[in-house]
Amino acid sequence: MNKIYLSDSGPKVSPAIYGFYRWREDEATVANVERIVQLSLELGINTFDHADVYAGYQAETVFGKVIKTSSVKREDIVLFSKCGYNVPHPTRPEMRVAHYNTSSKHIVASVEQSLKNLQTDYLDVFLLNGLDPLSDLEETALTLRRLKESGKIKNIGVVNFSVFQHQLLSSYLHVPIVTNHIELNLLNTTAFDNGQIDYIKQKYIRPLATAPLAEGRIAESTERVPLRVRAKLEELAQKYQVHFESVAIAWLTKLGALPLIGSSNEQRIRNIAKAFEIDLDHQDWYELYTASKE
Numbered sequence: 001m002n003k004i005y006l007s008d009s010g011p012k013v014s015p016a017i018y019g020f021y022r023w024r025e026d027e028a029t030v031a032n033v034e035r036i037v038q039l040s041l042e043l044g045i046n047t048f049d050h051a052d053v054y055a056g057y058q059a060e061t062v063f064g065k066v067i068k069t070s071s072v073k074r075e076d077i078v079l080f081s082k083c084g085y086n087v088p089h090p091t092r093p094e095m096r097v098a099h100y101n102t103s104s105k106h107i108v109a110s111v112e113q114s115l116k117n118l119q120t121d122y123l124d125v126f127l128l129n130g131l132d133p134l135s136d137l138e139e140t141a142l143t144l145r146r147l148k149e150s151g152k153i154k155n156i157g158v159v160n161f162s163v164f165q166h167q168l169l170s171s172y173l174h175v176p177i178v179t180n181h182i183e184l185n186l187l188n189t190t191a192f193d194n195g196q197i198d199y200i201k202q203k204y205i206r207p208l209a210t211a212p213l214a215e216g217r218i219a220e221s222t223e224r225v226p227l228r229v230r231a232k233l234e235e236l237a238q239k240y241q242v243h244f245e246s247v248a249i250a251w252l253t254k255l256g257a258l259p260l261i262g263s264s265n266e267q268r269i270r271n272i273a274k275a276f277e278i279d280l281d282h283q284d285w286y287e288l289y290t291a292s293k294e
Contacts, residue, residue: 001276003046005206006125006178006206007179007206009204010157010205014045014046016043016047016249017261018045018260018269019048019050019210019260019262020033020050020054021049021260022262022263023264025056027055028055028056028062029062030062030066033059034066035266037067037072039269041072043269043270043273046077047079048077049181049260050080050118052083053086053129060081060117064119064120065119068119079118079124080127081114081125082128083107083114083128084107084130084159099132100133101132101135102132104136104142107128107143107144108143111147111153115152121151122152122153123152123153124155125156126155128140128157128169129160130160131158131168137168138172140172145174155179156173156177157179160181163199166199166203177203179208182196183209184211184212184257185211185213185218186229186292187217187226188211188214189289201256207257208257210260212252213263225292225294228291229288232287232291233247242274246272246274246278247275247288251288253278259272
């Protein structure tokens with residue numbers, strides 16, 4: 001895969017990104033993570049997305065061990081991580097309820113811990129995983145700028161920010177936001193309706209699509225709309241001589257979006273990578289979009 005710029009200000013990344021957001025705690029073993037990392041690199045995916053909370057707060061640590069003992073050079077991979085959304089866990093007894101925290105103190109502690117876990121000196125992109133309405137936004141923005149100036153984070157991104165939240169943080173930050181991770185797939189196209197896609201493009205950012213295959217629902221759901229979408233995908237799969245999941249991803253890439261892979265199923269990951277060989281016809285794109293509507 002040819003590397004592309006994440007935005008007009010962001011780093012070069014692989015056009016598909018692997019993320020650990022769907023991993024269960026019991027999956028996050030060195031053997032499993034190593035298997036996925038090696039497969040990703042084999043397919044040309046060199047960009048990996050983390051968060052402090054993934055896989056019961058373990059994903060970063062296991063990934064760091066895998067990279068440390070491999071022949072992969074740090075400069076050959078792109079690392080994202082994030083903080084802001086906190087969930088209760090036996091290792092975090094102080095967290096009584098799921099909540100957001102984007103305070104300066106929490107951000108600094110999270111960045112330091114992520115660097116330690118991933119065994120690296122810097123994060124290529126650090127993201128706020130949601131916005132805490134109780135945090136001092138001016139202090140939050142100042143902290144992010146100082147971390148960027150220190151070199152510990154190279155770029156700043158956000159996750160699931162509405163247009164207004166994106167604008168609000170930008171007004172305090174005064175440095176570019178290089179990505180907004182949003183849910184986008186053929187079973188969830190609300191980003192077209194709520195202005196997220198338009199605003200992201202206005203800022204010269206590529207949409208980064210989480211759950212690009214709707215967490216398996218495109219392949220497995222027996223509900224009316226997924227069945228209709230799958231039927232159209234299977235029809236087009238014959239035309240392009242690929243798996244129908246590859247066509248679903250090609251629908252996203254036609255838009256300029258980058259799929260954020262969350263599956264640990266090797267064949268599904270290969271199907272996603274195959275999408276980059278498809279030049280989806282303009283009207284085929286709209287036929288799929290029409291099929292996705294209620």
